[in-house]
Amino acid sequence: xxxxxxxxxxxxxxxxxxxxxxxxxxxxxxxxxxxxxxxxxxxxxxxxxxxxxxxxxxxxxxxxxxxxxxxxxxxxxxxxxxxxxxxxxxxxxxxxxxxxxxxxxxxxxxxxxxxxxxxxxxxxxxxxxxxxxxxxxxxxxxxxxxxxxxxxxxxxxxxxxxxxxxxxxxxxxxxxxxxxxxxxxxxxxxxxxxxxxxxxxxxxxx
Amino acid sequence: xxxxxxxxxxxxxxxxxxxxxxxxxxxxxxxxxxxxxxxxxxxxxxxxxxxxxxxxxxxxxxxxxxxxxxxxxxxxxxxxxxxxxxxxxxxxxxxxxxxxxxxxxxxxxxxxxxxxxxxxxxxxxxxxxxxxxxxxxxxxxxxxxxxxxxxxxxxxxxxxxxxxxxxxxxxxxxxxxxxxxxxxxxxxxxxxxxxxxxxxxxxxxxxxxxxxxxxxxxxxxxxxxxxxxxxxxxxxxxxxxxxxxxxxxxxxxxxx
Numbered sequence: 001x002x003x004x005x006x007x008x009x010x011x012x013x014x015x016x017x018x019x020x021x022x023x024x025x026x027x028x029x030x031x032x033x034x035x036x037x038x039x040x041x042x043x044x045x046x047x048x049x050x051x052x053x054x055x056x057x058x059x060x061x062x063x064x065x066x067x068x069x070x071x072x073x074x075x076x077x078x079x080x081x082x083x084x085x086x087x088x089x090x091x092x093x094x095x096x097x098x099x100x101x102x103x104x105x106x107x108x109x110x111x112x113x114x115x116x117x118x119x120x121x122x123x124x125x126x127x128x129x130x131x132x133x134x135x136x137x138x139x140x141x142x143x144x145x146x147x148x149x150x151x152x153x154x155x156x157x158x159x160x161x162x163x164x165x166x167x168x169x170x171x172x173x174x175x176x177x178x179x180x181x182x183x184x185x186x187x188x189x190x191x192x193x194x195x196x197x198x199x200x201x202x203x204x205x206x
Numbered sequence: 207x208x209x210x211x212x213x214x215x216x217x218x219x220x221x222x223x224x225x226x227x228x229x230x231x232x233x234x235x236x237x238x239x240x241x242x243x244x245x246x247x248x249x250x251x252x253x254x255x256x257x258x259x260x261x262x263x264x265x266x267x268x269x270x271x272x273x274x275x276x277x278x279x280x281x282x283x284x285x286x287x288x289x290x291x292x293x294x295x296x297x298x299x300x301x302x303x304x305x306x307x308x309x310x311x312x313x314x315x316x317x318x319x320x321x322x323x324x325x326x327x328x329x330x331x332x333x334x335x336x337x338x339x340x341x342x343x344x345x346x347x348x349x350x351x352x353x354x355x356x357x358x359x360x361x362x363x364x365x366x367x368x369x370x371x372x373x374x375x376x377x378x379x380x381x382x383x384x385x386x387x388x389x390x391x392x393x394x395x396x397x398x399x400x401x402x403x404x405x406x407x408x409x410x411x412x413x414x415x416x417x418x419x420x421x422x423x424x425x426x427x428x429x430x431x432x433x434x435x436x437x438x439x440x441x442x443x444x445x446x447x448x449x450x451x452x453x454x455x456x457x458x459x460x461x462x
Contacts, residue, residue: 015330019329058327065329066329066330067323067327067328067329068327068328068329069327070321070326070327073321073325073326073327073328076328077325087318089218089314090218092314092315092317092318093218093310093311093314095314095317096310096313096314096317097310100310100313111303112303112306112307112310113218113219113221113307113310114218114219114220114221114222114264114268114303114307115218115219115220115264116264125425128425131424131425132423132424132425134424153323154322154323154324155317155320155322155323156320156321156322156323156327163313164313164316164317164320166309166310166312166313167308167309167312167313
């Protein structure tokens with residue numbers, strides 16, 4: 001099939017799909033080589049980007065989906081057609097930990113956050129952003145959690161490797177970190193007396 | 207007590223509170239003045255006597271950790287070469303946890319700030335097609351009692367076997383789970399009763415039922431029915447072939 005015929009066809013498939021549609025699935029449905037579909041998708045992407053459209057083609061969750069441009073969000077929200085996800089900070093933090101550390105157990109999440117995360121985890125499961133991947137083969141067989149396709153769709157990520165990079169700040173290798181600590185460790189802990197008398201004296205200065 | 211404008215409920219947890227104190231005092235995270243921060247931390251706990259008890263527990267645990275580190279730091283350090291090398295800074299683990307926590311806190315803010323479907327971007331299809339599908343087909347989730355009634359119906363057809371045969375049977379729930387998943391593959395749904403074919407034994411009924419419960423617990427399948435006491439259908443939560451692709455291996459992220 002000629003690529004110029006394929007472009008509108010691919011567009012039709014993407015438009016009609018009820019979620020992000022994979023290039024492989026489109027190639028199969030149209031019975032054309034995958035490379036051709038990819039070429040058509042690329043052409044569409046360029047086309048949407050260059051023309052003044054209300055939507056664009058986004059690669060998300062392994063597939064492609066037409067989505068409205070973020071600059072029109074205010075107007076679209078006025079339509080009131082959506083119930084946007086409202087994230088609490090605990091939910092977002094837990095979700096981030098699960099996304100980057102999956103497969104991860106609840107106790108690992110709780111160690112990282114320093115607080116009980118059971119109810120947050122339940123909410124994330126209910127919102128289908130997180131799912132149980134299975135059980136860890138350690139005593140107690142704890143559940144291990146990972147993110148879902150819905151998670152990728154929500155944040156508009158093509159796949160998990162597209163998650164934003166974690167800040168370099170903490171990327172010190174444990175060894176250098178400890179070494180630096182050892183060097184900077186004062187033999188006599190001076191200057192701390194001022195802060196230790198009682199809690200109130202220590203903070204009132206601020 | 208009135209000098210504090212800090213409210214504990216604003217903090218995610220003890221790590222968050224510690225990070226806040228470190229930033230506010232412009233402390234060096236790799237060289238935290240442990241006595242000063244412990245004093246401030248305890249001061250805040252003091253000022254907030256009316257706490258949610260559940261939260262307080264975690265904050266108190268951190269207070270104990272801080273005091274423990276502080277006491278370790280006050281102990282005279284050995285000047286012998288070998289001893290010095292083995293000893294780790296008592297603060298090291300806390301620092302690692304704080305840095306790790308900071309990392310996820312930062313990235314969760316980045317995620318939140320980015321464009322989100324249903325908030326900043328909208329797709330033509332509803333964000334939760336599952337809900338729509340239920341509304342259209344009129345299916346409702348099956349309650350516990352209907353499920354138990356269905357099991358009872360199946361079991362009633364399989365009377366206790368009054369035989370003394372000793373069979374070496376290998377019935378595993380895991381095998382049944384896999385069998386059910388295979389059954390569901392490529393299908394939209396399977397009727398509950400179809401999973402209990404005629405020749406099936408009582409013990410197999412139980413194993414199958416347990417397998418179903420596991421699947422529901424793992425959110426792999428959902429039980430739905432048209433009306434109460436109607437036929438129970440088993441729906442895969444996600445198309446089975448897609449589940450495979452979504453499986454996340456330990457190495458696939460590149461983080462360890």
